[in-house]
Amino acid sequence: MEDGTGKLPDGTEIPPLLPLKDRAAPPPKDEDHPGYPNFINGTFGERPLQPPLGILNPDGTNKIEPTDLERANFVENFVPGALYSETCPCHADNPKVFEIALIQAKITYNSYGWNDPQGRFFVLKEDLEYHGGLDAYIRKVEEQKIRVEPLVIRANAGDCIEIRFTNLLPEYLEESPFQMKTLTDITGFHVHLVKFDTTVSDGAANGWSNIAGARKYETLIERFFADTELRTVFFHDHLFANSHQMHGVFGAMIIEEAGATFHSIRSGKELRRGTQAVIRRRDGSSFREFTLFVHDFAFLFDKDGNALNPPPVPGSHDDPGVMGINYRCEPMRERLKSQDDPAYIFSSLVHGDPATPILETYPGDEIVIRLLDGAHEEQHCFNLTGMSWQKEIIDPHSPAAASQTIGISEAFNLRITKKYAPGDYLYYFGGIDDTWLGLWGILRAHAHPVKHLKPLCKGKDRILPLPPCPGKNAIVRKYEIAAIQRNIPYNCYGDHDPDGLLFVPLEDADRALCGNYCPKPLILRANAGEWIEVTLHNLFNPAQPVEFFDYPSVPLDFRHQPSMRVSLNPQFLNYDPICDSGINVGYNNREQTVGPGESKKYLWYADKEYGSCIIHSFGDMRNHRYHGLFGTILIEPAGASWYRNFSFSKALYDEEAVITAPGVDSFRECVIMIQNGIRMLDCNGELVKTIREDDGEAIDAEDTGEKGYNYRSERFDNRLKRDNQISRIFNSRVHGDPSTPLFKAYTGERIIFRTMMPADKPRNVGFTIHGHEWREQPEDHFPESFLYRAISIGNTLIWKSKTALPLLAITFIAPAV
Secondary structure, eight states: OOOSOOBOTTSOBOOOOOOOTTSOOOOOOBTTBOOTTTTSOOOTTSOOOOOTTOEEOTTSOBOOOOOHHHHHTSOTTOBTTBSSSOOSOGGGOSOEEEEEEEEEEEEEOSTTOOEEEEEEEEEEHHHHHHTTSHHHHHHHHHTTSSOOOOEEEEEETTOEEEEEEEEOSOSEEOOOSSSOOEEOOEEOOEESSSBOOTTTSSSSOOTTSOOOOEETTOEEEEEEEOOSOOEEEEEEOSSSHHHHGGGTOEEEEEEEOTTOEEEOTTTOOBOSBOSEEEEEOTTSOEEEEEEEEEEEEEOOBOTTSOBSSOOSSTTOSSOOSEEEETTBOOOHHHHHTTOOOGGGTTBHHHHOSOSSOEEEEOTTOOEEEEEEEEEOSOOEEEEETTOOEESSTTOTTSOEESEEEEOTTOEEEEEEOSOOOSEEEEEEESSHHHHHTTOEEEEEEOSSOOTTSOOOOOOTTOOOOOOSSOOTTOOEEEEEEEEEEOOEEOSTTOOEETTOEEEEEGGGHHHHHHSOOOOOOEEEEEETTOEEEEEEEEOOOTTSOOOOOOOSOOTTOOOOOOOOOBOOEESSOBOOTTTSSSOOOBTOOSOOSBOTTOEEEEEEEOOSOOEEEEEEOOSOHHHHGGGTOEEEEEEEOTTOEEEETTSSSBOSSOSEEEEEETTEEEEEEEEEEEEEEEOOBOTTSOBOOSSOOBTTBOOOGGGOSEEEETTBOOOHHHHHHHOOOGGGTTOHHHHOSOSSOOOOOOTTOOEEEEEEEEEEOOSOEEEEETTOOEESSTTOSSOOEESEEEEOTTOEEEEEESOOOSSOOEEEEOOOO
């Protein structure tokens, strides 16, 4: 009991702490029980000591005996790694043991020779033994006979888990263009979410606890308890994280449901570790599990030993290095060196399969993607074309998602049960910087059994493949769309993109090219249960090729000829990935893009009400998207009618509409497409750079380019030139209404905002509507409400309100820099 008389080892008085009224009072202090942390051996001002009984010498003997005072405070049934609390309950007395080593070897990331000569990673010691020991294993890794991936181990809910972690690293990271020579003489194994004795098994050195780490050739013993199905759990070294994570020191412990078993995707045999597995549940059903780690600040060199994107000086706080997925990347710049059209950048027919993981499945197989961010600073947004999932894996009322934003050490679980057809699907991290540096890969659904992929045991809820075409009585909604080149004016101050690219209804194409036309992003509508047939016409002028620009910038840019081909790819909707995806990806052998003067029909199916579905063009992500080549298709309730605001004329392409449908309260619909990374010129033809270098410090590539809504932008700089009082910056009496969309509604009306971010930079932005709040998950019975929300590339956000204040204001919050 802390009664206020105790002191910490540094002399600080410990304030009294009264027990909660419904809890038994802790025992009083005595000479053998002085209270935390005064029973822990150590000296204030010096490094903490390693845990007693928890460190093995290289010969396997115990290194540190506990003091009498430490032993007096052990729990009754103490074991190494659980001295001061009984981590595992008595029914879990047979721990699942993993012997893990941390080693260093050169890791090659792709066929172009990008490599980390000081790659560091976790590996099971049994794998070292299988390959002939540490030196033989390292040699095979560096000869690329072993394809290294982040370590993924598995356990079940209710398991007691013992980790025996051995440090086999050199004691220093050698100096390089990225970092100074760094002492890394002790390393830990720090895991999230599971239960453990924080004093001795935290894999860290927090507060007054022991330093739970192993020095060279030592072994640290830790014990954990998985009290429930935690799913994806991140682990890493917590002692030198800021030096280690960029080299690959991270992994995952996946806690599956109780009774589940884990199997090889190839042989079906039980599996000890691996990023890909088949998980068999207790009920006999199975699913395919794919674990993907995204990581940035990867300190890589090219095949000639040149550092890739080094900082100005080693250890600088500039954003260094490149990026990877599971220690792999397939950079766009390397593929473009072959001079092929960027429209085929993802095609395995042209370039072969990428170095990044190929996720193999059969139509009808349930898929769970375990998504983690292993390193180190940037935010990323995972996108998967042609598939979607519920945002919360166990909540059927959570909204559908086709993208997931993720940051350092976060983990997400994406469960795909929706129908999908045979073919190759593109997964990618949506910000152009990420995709450019190689954060993309292929999910391959085989049409027929292949020898290296064992079929699943099917449960009673087998997922059926996508039906190939509309039925006899199906509704097929048809659109004719044109891709054009034209100047896009962003406001009345003269800010514009003279090289704008946009989709327009075909009937508006002549007027858009020649007449008085206010450009806006393409907005299509359809209802749940309908098929959509879209014919895309490429009206680009062959005599006016799309120009390459180096701003907005990407890391390791490479001058090349942009593509003149365009395409349409919708989120969420069902389609044949080979014929109607709009992406030349993998070994899909039907042309999906459209050249100048050509046209192509795409056929999609809206199986339910999705709301916002971003339409991307995959003709040339690097050079088209920031110029405005994107749109959306809004999937409204079944049987809905769409009307223009305050009139009864049809609203096919409008950014503001009234939607009525049987059994649904009518609502006003407002469509917002957020742009981040616009190439914008001012009225004098000068490139606009709102974020500029400060005292010679370079701007991160992720922060280059301007921001806007729906091809409109109201920069503060323009308004402050007219009136320099920042307090009046939003005042329409002073400045007039902004160029950004002005939405109108009557008080008390139901309003839905369809908000999405189709382009182009990976930084999150914030979206809010002043004076209003909305539910994060509108259909949930117990929802949380929010005033604003972050959004990134590929994200869609549905904002529903039943009441509107007399004046609606929309605020765009720029990301912190």
